[in-house]
Amino acid sequence: MKIKAQVSMALNLDKCIGCHTCSITCKNAWTKRRGAEYMYFNNVETRPGVGYPKHWEDQNKWKGGWVLNNGKLELATGSKTTRLAKLFYHPQQPELKDYFEPWTYDYETLIHSKRKNHQPVARPRSLVTNERMEVTWGPNWDDDLAGGDSARSDENFKKMEEEITMDFHDIFMKYLPRLCNHCLNPACVGACPSGAIYKRDEDGVVLVSQDICRGWRHCIPSCPYKKVFYNWETNKAEKCIFCYPRVENGLPTICSETCVGRIRYMGVLFYDMDKVDEVTHTENPQDIYGKMLDVLLDPNDPAVVEEAKKQGIPDQWIAAAQDSPVYRLVKEWQIALPLHAEYRTVPMVWYIPPMSPILRRMEAQTEFPDTLSMRIPIAYMAQLLSAGNEDVIRRILRKLLDVRGYMRLRETKKSTAQYDTIYGENTLYDMFRLLSIAKYRDRFNIPTGNNVSREDKEVLQGADGFPGCEGGCFQ
Ligand code: SF4
């Protein structure tokens, strides 16, 4: 057993209000630079929709992630030899038109124009070419437009047997905040010919060394989530850094800290590195989620604690893993799922499926609805979060409904025995507290002291941080 620690995140989609605060605070901290204007390390998509970049889930087009080829795991972009042969030509690159062309407005003309006899208008100008441009697409262009044209082209519909009509009465909508998943089997790392992308040993954060990156861009199509970006000014790859300067100091990432809906949780997970291969080689994609749970170790198991100590994991990391909100959501209660586990990258950002309004009037107002009467189709959520396995989604939604049923009885001073016999005393109350009213310290438990030296950090991103960050982004 080789025990590794992973700083991980869980997002409760039930509470996301689509405010984009996370995207904007991340942008202001990390990508407000020349060459990085179009990058959103964190973005929030309205679903159904095509996402950012457009159709990122269409792996026939982009060849992202890993595939099993006669039991052998290889990148969907091809074997090492194929990729080397295509070192200078790999056409599965998303282009600016797939993301959007970033723009600003011509404020100078607006403010200083001498001609005052018309209503002044600030015209858009490209931040890449500085030419005047028409704005026809943006990172959240289809925001809140469920049922619009792009919603109908959602990739997940193609794999569903159930037909989604998008008629007025059937329309549904949810938000999907996305960032790099800091995967256990990152395709971006596997694809990089220079060895510039790596997964940190002490906390599992996946980073790109700005000094080593040579701009081959193999990582970009290989990441099935399209969370590696190419900086057109520096010719280097960039990606979400899991706000590691904050995480090293025991602070949550910026997107988590500023999340208005308080949907995000961060904590440590322990996993058995020797078993990750078993997960990635699982034949049936619908079994991958179950195998991922098997890889996660119980930090309260004395044998795991003893072994972790022997392998040099610091005491404060063991204590943090034992009190990790993410561990409770993912493993103990099993209500959080990986996004598109079928890509076989073993993502370490987890999502709690959202509840949704009930479609039909309840016969008896005292009854709680069942999961099938919810507006968001189970089959759709299953495509996103459980490789099409609808039973997993149904089971989680049932649990979330039971939390509500339990609280209704508890608040009206009635017996909760019917739930206690299934879940045990107080389990549903603990779930209610963490999901609904958890305080800052309950939502984030990140240990410090992972012994990363200043020199290591400088190797990581160059002494001044990302090029173009005056004085360094880490000041
Ligand atoms: S999600 Fe992040 S870690 Fe996973 S493959 Fe993409 S860039 Fe790499």
Ligand code: SF4
């Ligand atoms: S973890 Fe940090 S870098 Fe990554 S998306 Fe969130 S704010 Fe941005």
Ligand code: SF4
């Ligand atoms: S800040 Fe939180 S609530 Fe707002 S869009 Fe981002 S994840 Fe959702």
